[in-house]
Amino acid sequence: MTTNLPAALRRPRYLISWWPWRALAYAGTTVPVAAVLTSGLLVVVAPAVAVVNAARQGRPVELPVVVFLTLAGLALLAAAPLVSAPVAAFERWRLGLVDARPLPPARRLIAGDLLAGLAARYTSAAAWREVAYAGWLGAVVPVAYWTFLVLVLLDLTLVASPWLVTGSDDMILVWTTVGTPREAVPYAIGAALFVPVLCYLAGLLAAGQATVARWLLSGPPADPSALREVTRSRARLVDAYEAERRRIERDVHDGAQPRLTSLSVQLGLARLDVPDDSPAAGPLAMAHEQAKELMVTLRRIAQGIRPQQLTELGLAGAARQLAGETAIPVTVHADLPRPLPEPVETTAYYVLSEALNNVALHADATRADVRLTQTDQRLVVEVEDDGRGGADPVRGTGLTGLADRVAAADGRLLLSSPDGGPTLVRVELPCPS
Structure with a gap:
């Protein structure tokens, strides 16, 4: 089941699903929020632009204007962490229209911790990420929406052009001029065929906005869709x-x-x-x-x-044998131009064995891909499945044991497993030529 708009856009049945309507609802609820934020920014930005233009043209700038802009800018900067808090809370709730994956909750202010909470609004990285999102929502999003609105109005004009042309006066259509309804018909047909493209563009616009919202409102430490290192103590010799x-x-x-x-x-x-x-x-x-x-x-x-099949077949052959023994279809892509050191080969084999076992037992996947890539300095092992995601080393799915084994070989294990999938386990092992 698709849980987010970016994934839905890749499906062939997108236009006949509910996702275009959900994207439209997300965009529609964006407009009033962005309008309020844009109005607040214009109070400072518009006079500042006028002052900059005057200075560039050599005209004098009055001191009261400079004082006003300075005080207004400082006031805007001081109010931004407080204003962004309700905006971010609303955006976290509204994001569910196009992305059902949960976000980490924001810190709530409580009566006994009011001063500490207010201080955190000005000192924590999460609060300033919310400020950045509010600024992006008030400055960048309106430009994108206005551009898309111009495209929509232009397309509607072309569709209606056969009825708008009166025959007495010529009508300008984008790059040409038409004088009769018959001449406008080809443009109307082309514009009608462009409507599905506009639907996809609207979906891409909403998906891009939602992606930025998720990235800024969750932050790198809490974002499960970003590759993160599963580290364990490397004190083991x-x-x-x-x-x-x-x-x-x-x-x-x-x-x-x-x-x-x-x-x-x-x-x-x-x-x-x-x-x-x-x-x-x-x-x-x-x-x-x-x-x-x-x-x-x-x-x-x-x-x-030291698995016998590893000795007889090498890592690529042993990986294909493991894939054949897995309960779901597994495709193996191997690019191993040189022989591997025995410790690296053994570690990679056990990584594959445990990762494929996790896929079969926990992922609820229908297929998986194994990729083995060797460069001059390292061996990269990747196991990706289309399962439900949500893999977490804390829940004991074998990932911490893998991390121990990889760390012992001076490598690192990285994990990407957002709720709803897909899950990617990537292991990088030093393998100098």
């Missing part, structure tokens, strides 16, 4: 980690596995010496089967420390 991994692999392969193989052989030989009708035959056979199963399990554990 990489050398100790790698040494311990190799020790475990060596102990399993050279110590426990041969002894378990010998035990299985001895139990098999004992079964040959015990008659089938003996009371010990049943337990002995069960012990023999359990020993063989344990040997298979131990072999898998030993191979899992």
Whole structure:
């Protein structure tokens, strides 16, 4: 289900959905707010422009005018954080018309914290982002809306031109002149065909405004759609980690596995010496089967420390094998021109394995893409799905474990997962040539 206007604009059925009407409602409710803010800005901006033009032309500027503009500018700057608070609150509510994804709530002033709240309006970055949005809404948005309105009026004029041309006087249509209704018909048809384009332009205008509103009113720290680094402590020593991994692999392969193989052989030989009708035959056979199963399990554990398919197929082949074992369709794009160092390759493999497992279990996705890109200095692993989004390392979806593993390799893990999707997991691992 589409939850925001930018995503709806990419769908082929946009014009026959409710989204154009929601964009129109968003634009319509923008007009009174922008008009009030523009009027307030004009009180200072219009005289300031006049003074600047007079100074450029060499005309004298009266001192009272300069004093008035200075005081008015200071008053506007002092009032801006207070005025922007209700504007931002209204915009957060109004944004739901074109974007259902939640925004972080604004800080509320309470009776016992009134002075601290007022001080925060002048010192916090969030408050000044709200001021920036109010200024953008009062200065930039009206220009865009007036430009679009001119296009609409021009298109309506062209559509109505066959009825406006009287035949006695010529009528100017944009770049040409027509004298009869017949001459105006082609322009009317072209303008009618341009109406769907205007609908898309209106949607793009509303979507752009909503995107700026979300960016400024949420801010970089709280914006889930921006790539953010999932960091964990990097105090774990990489050398100790790698040494311990190799020790475990060596102990399993050279110590426990041969002894378990010998035990299985001895139990098999004992079964040959015990008659089938003996009371010990049943337990002995069960012990023999359990020993063989344990040997298979131990072999898998030993191979899992350095996956066998990674050794045989390389990272690209192992990634395609993991994709084939995933419950949803997964497309793999690999651009790996050179062999990778073993630690980097192993880390990337486990990143892919865990990320695809998260997609299958938690994302409610229908497809996923895996991209492997190698440059001169690093390996980039990206896993993107079209699921519901909302992945959060705090909720224990395996991302913190991945971040630990990536940090141990001196890399970093980044996450983009807004509510409604898509989710992108990006891992960057140092891989010098």
